[in-house]
Amino acid sequence: MVSFDVENLFTNVPLEETISICIESLFHDCTQILGLTKEFFRTLLELAVLNSFFIFDSKLYEQVDGLGMGLPLAPTLANVFMCHHEVKWLEQCPLEFRPTFYRRYVDDTFLIFQTEFQANAFFNFLNMQHPNIKFTLDKENDKKLPFLDVNISRENNRFVTSVYRKPTFTGLGLSFFSFCCRKFKYNALITLLHRCYYISSTWEKMHHEILKLKNIFIENGFPISIVNKQINSFLSDKLDFKDSPLMSVPKDKFYFSLPYFGTQSDRLKQELTKRLSFLFPHMDFNFVLCNDFKIGSFFKYKDSIPHSVRFSLVYEYSCAQCGASYVGSTLRSLKARVCQHKGVSCRTGYILNRPDHSLIREHYSNCENAHITIEDFKILNSANSNNDLRILESVYIYRKKPNLNDCRTAHPLYVLN
Secondary structure, three states: OEEEEEOOHHHHOOHHHHHHHHHHHHOOOOOEEOOEEHHHHHHHHHHHHOOEEEEEOOEEEEEOOOOOOOOOOHHHHHHHHHHHHHHHHHHHOOHHHOOOEEEEEOOEEEEEOOOHHHHHHHHHHHOOOOOOOOEEEEEOEOOEEEEOOEEEEEEOOEEEEEEOOOOOOOOOOOOOOOOOOHHHHHHHHHHHHHHHHHHOOOHHHHHHHHHHHHHHHHHOOOOHHHHHHHHHHHHHHHOOOOOOOOOOOOOEEEEEEEEOOOHHHHHHHHHHHHHHHHHOOOEEEEEEEEOOOOHHHHOOOOOOOOHHHOEEEEEEEEOOOOOOEEEEEEEEEHHHHHHHHHOEOOOOOOEOOOOOOOHHHHHHHHOOOOOOOHHHEEEEEEOOOHHHHHHHHHHHHHHHOOOOOOOOOOOOOOOOO
16 A cells, blocks of 8 residues: 655646646537637636735735645646546556556545555656656555555455544644633534544444543543533434434524624523524524634734735825825725825826816815825725625714715714714
8 A cells, every 4th residue: 555645736736737628628529618618718717827916025926837725726726637647647557567546635645556566666657747746655554554534554354444643643622611612612522523433444443533532632621521421422323322303394594603702602592592493493593603812813924915905995094284084995905096086097107087086186186285195094994895894984984073074974874882
């Protein structure tokens, strides 16, 4: 048994080649897909993946090749590229070292050969097939090989699987005393029980894994009674120790997110569920209690986006000469909005023949020695939708009462504390 791992797959996928593979696969026997022509579909793909930008050390960079991490199409395109080439590689591989078994998940591949020589020969063969793709090789040790989260071993001429943990695993997990909903704490154990149940190929392996999980969660502060209760409930459900439920018409499911602020949230959730279930028995209401205070919210681990390119925001303009202020909102970038107030083109910087009306520009023409610069604009808040943006703008106009605004609200506000 061996496993191959592609080195830095996503950043080494050639984009132009992968786009051509997609086009040829889709349009090999037709001229249109869902009303889209080959040329138009190629243009859409190029717009989606060939224009990846990121900020590092306050500088804007363009990724010229390879798939950016976090790009929505990245997993699909990486898989398309690997699927296309692995078929050719297996067909062109000489019979003397072709693998007996070949399965791949994204960039990790599990293979079986007759001899170690065949594994080495196939490894060298693959590394000569494409200039961008290089593999690393891991061989079985003492008839065992870890692959992803699975430890695969050969015992009595058959495969046995169990849960694999890296040697660096410390057992540190979600603390029972952490400030989050109890359901999240229970689900941390239930999730690992699911993994144990589906990966372990024997009851013995599953039993040893459950004992490990029990010790891990007890060391993270979980009471032994709660751990045993969740394990027993999980096993009873999986092994069907309880009566089968009566079949009924499925209820419509609805999900709501509420802030978590302690035990009061749990009581509110129970009360809402009880009341709504009584009023709407044909619906299934699910409330998710979320704590927005996460470790990532206290530490700056990414470069901040420059204010000039931020969009969908509420801003405040303050005149450097007289202190007059204006509150507005924009779905465009702040730089584009500032240029609109100045009456110039955002792209060229030239004065427009027919600029849009601007109260800030009117004040600039009436205020002596006044200038409009992007430093005079301060971002107050941001939103994900135009409706939320208009409400925020109205709230800030009500609170700050800027003297340059010609109206007191951008959206009707009926309740305001």
